[in-house]
Amino acid sequence: MSITSEQNEAAASAFLEQAEERFGGSGVTVSIEHHSNAVKFAFVRMTCPPQHWIALAKWMRFDAGINYCSMITGTHYPEGGTRTWGVAYHFLRQPVRDVEPFTSDVLKAESLEGMDIPLEIEVLIDLPDGREPTVPSVQSIWIGADWNEKETWDLVGIQFEGHENMHRVLNPHDSPDGFHPLQKQHQIRYHDYNEMYDDAQGFVRKPADEGRVK
Amino acid sequence: MWITMGPQHPMTHGLWTLRVKVDGETVVDTEAELGYIHRGVEKIAEARDFTQVTPYCDRLCYVSAMTWANSYIYAAEDLLEVDVPERAEYIRLISAEIQRLASHLMWLGAFGPDIGNLTLMTWCMRDREMFLDLLQELGGSRMHYNYPRIGGVKRDLPVGFADRARAKVKLFEQRIKEYEMMLDESTIWLVRLQGVGYSRAEDMVNSGVSGPNVRAAGVNYDVRWAHPYSVYDQVDWEPAVEKPTSVKGADCYDRYRVRMEEMVQSCKMVLDALDKIPGGANTHYSTGDEMILTKAPTRAPEGATGFSNYECTRGASQFYIQGGGDGRGKNPYRLSIRSPMFITIPYVAKTMIGYKVADIPAIMGSFDPCIGETDR
Numbered sequence: 001m002s003i004t005s006e007q008n009e010a011a012a013s014a015f016l017e018q019a020e021e022r023f024g025g026s027g028v029t030v031s032i033e034h035h036s037n038a039v040k041f042a043f044v045r046m047t048c049p050p051q052h053w054i055a056l057a058k059w060m061r062f063d064a065g066i067n068y069c070s071m072i073t074g075t076h077y078p079e080g081g082t083r084t085w086g087v088a089y090h091f092l093r094q095p096v097r098d099v100e101p102f103t104s105d106v107l108k109a110e111s112l113e114g115m116d117i118p119l120e121i122e123v124l125i126d127l128p129d130g131r132e133p134t135v136p137s138v139q140s141i142w143i144g145a146d147w148n149e150k151e152t153w154d155l156v157g158i159q160f161e162g163h164e165n166m167h168r169v170l171n172p173h174d175s176p177d178g179f180h181p182l183q184k185q186h187q188i189r190y191h192d193y194n195e196m197y198d199d200a201q202g203f204v205r206k207p208a209d210e211g212r213v214k
Numbered sequence: 215m216w217i218t219m220g221p222q223h224p225m226t227h228g229l230w231t232l233r234v235k236v237d238g239e240t241v242v243d244t245e246a247e248l249g250y251i252h253r254g255v256e257k258i259a260e261a262r263d264f265t266q267v268t269p270y271c272d273r274l275c276y277v278s279a280m281t282w283a284n285s286y287i288y289a290a291e292d293l294l295e296v297d298v299p300e301r302a303e304y305i306r307l308i309s310a311e312i313q314r315l316a317s318h319l320m321w322l323g324a325f326g327p328d329i330g331n332l333t334l335m336t337w338c339m340r341d342r343e344m345f346l347d348l349l350q351e352l353g354g355s356r357m358h359y360n361y362p363r364i365g366g367v368k369r370d371l372p373v374g375f376a377d378r379a380r381a382k383v384k385l386f387e388q389r390i391k392e393y394e395m396m397l398d399e400s401t402i403w404l405v406r407l408q409g410v411g412y413s414r415a416e417d418m419v420n421s422g423v424s425g426p427n428v429r430a431a432g433v434n435y436d437v438r439w440a441h442p443y444s445v446y447d448q449v450d451w452e453p454a455v456e457k458p459t460s461v462k463g464a465d466c467y468d469r470y471r472v473r474m475e476e477m478v479q480s481c482k483m484v485l486d487a488l489d490k491i492p493g494g495a496n497t498h499y500s501t502g503d504e505m506i507l508t509k510a511p512t513r514a515p516e517g518a519t520g521f522s523n524y525e526c527t528r529g530a531s532q533f534y535i536q537g538g539g540d541g542r543g544k545n546p547y548r549l550s551i552r553s554p555m556f557i558t559i560p561y562v563a564k565t566m567i568g569y570k571v572a573d574i575p576a577i578m579g580s581f582d583p584c585i586g587e588t589d590r
Contacts, residue, residue, distance in 0.1 A: 088519075090521065097433065118440035147422075170248065
C-alpha cells in the first residue's frame, strides 16, 4: 500500500553511494539518518561547503532526480562556535511525470524501484563568520526555491548570490535595510517579560519590591 | 494597464494582493504580494515551550487547524524522540481526516460563489457544521482545537463519538452524490471551469506545488503514501487521482474533481479507522491514560533536529525544528514552517497569464488558497 521502510532504506543507500562516488573527497559529507518518531524512516543528510553547492545542486536535480525543493531554513548562531550562520535545505524526490490525456499515472508503492522511490534529502551549509552571509542561489535549478529564498533573505538575512528579483515577501516593503527579524539580536523576551506573562496580576514579588511592604 | 485585485477582493479568499497587467481582457503579467497578516509565528515560538507552540500552529490556518497542529507535533516528536501509542495515532488520523472534510467543504463553499453558484455556499456550510461539531467534541472549540499533544492526544474519544461520527460520515457520503448531481451537470459550472487554468504535473512539482493540485494532474503522489507517518498504511484508502483531459495538464475542473474524490477517501478512512482502532472506538479512558498519551521530555539538546512532512489539506506542510534554545533547550532554537500555499500562490499567479480577467477567480479558487498559513 505505502512505501515500506526497506524500500526507503534501499533508496537512501543507493543515493548515498552515488553521492559519495561523485563528491567523495571534496568536503561534501553524506550520511543516512533516521527520524526518531513513530515511523523511523530513513533520510539522507548532506553537508556541503558553500563553494560546491551549485555543483551539488545541479547533480541532485539532473542526475539524481531530486525534483522538489520544499523548504529553506536560515539560522543565526550569534554565540559563535564553528558557524555563525547555517542554511538547511529540504528536498524531496517525487516520482511525478506528466501523463497522457485521459489517463492517470497510478503508482503502486510495491512496484516502485530505483530512482522512483520517494526520498527525503537534507542539505546543511554552514557559513563562516561575516556581516553578510552569502550562498549561491538555486533559483534557476528548482523554481520552487525562488520564494523560499526570498523568504529566507527577508526573515533571516541570508544573501542568495545570483537570485533575480529579490524583494521583501513577508515583512513590509519599506522595512529598513538590514532588518531581518529572525536574527538573534532581535529579542522577543524583553525585560519584565516574565512578570508580564507569568504573573499578570502581580501576586509574586518582583526584585524591585525587595524590602518594601506590598 | 495594471489592475490591483486585493487586499479586499472576493477572489483573494484572504488578505493579499494580486497585481494583474492586462491587455484588453487578457492577462499578460501578474505579481503576487503577500505578507499582510504576517504574525511572526516562527519568532514567537523561540520564546515558547514545545507544548506552548501547538496553539500557534492551530492558528496558522483557521480552516484546517487540526492538520497544522498535527504537523507540528510530528516534528516535535521527531526532535524529542517520542513514540506514540497506536490508539493515539488512530485518533489523530480520525481527527485529521474529519478536519480534511471540513476544510474541503469550506473550500467548495467559498469556490461556489466565485463561480456564480451561491447555493453551494449554504449547502457546504450546513455539512461542514456536522464535522465541526465532531471536532468540537474532541478539542472543545469550533476552530482552534489545541488537541494533539507531544506523545499523544489531549483526551480520548468521548462516549458516543464513534456512533455520531459514523452516522454523519455516512450521511455525508450520500450528500457528496447530491453535490455531484448539482455541479457536474450544471452548464455554468462546467463552462467556467473546463479548459481554464491548465498546469502540468512536472511544472508544478518543480515549482513546489503539492497535494491535491498535483494529484489533479494525473499522478497519485501523496505524502500519506510516500512517507507514511501515522497509521495510514493500516487503513483502507487510495490516494485520489484525476485524469486530466489535455496535454496542457489539469484544469480547474480536475482540481475540483480531485477534492471531491479526496472527500470520499476521507470518509472511507474515518469509517475504517473507527472500526480498527485498538481498544475499540466506544471505550472511554480517563485523561492521561497511557493508551492515548506517553510522557515526553521537555528539553531538546543542542544539535538535535526534528522534521515532519505532513499532508495538510492544501498540500505538504513541513516543520523543521532545531533544539537547544533558551532555558537549556526548553524552547526551540529555530522553528521553520513550510506552508504549501506560500509556494503555490506565486505559481498560480503565473499560470493565469494568457487567460481572461474573468477567469482569475476560478483559477485562484481552484487552488484553494489560505492566507493564514501563507503569511504565518
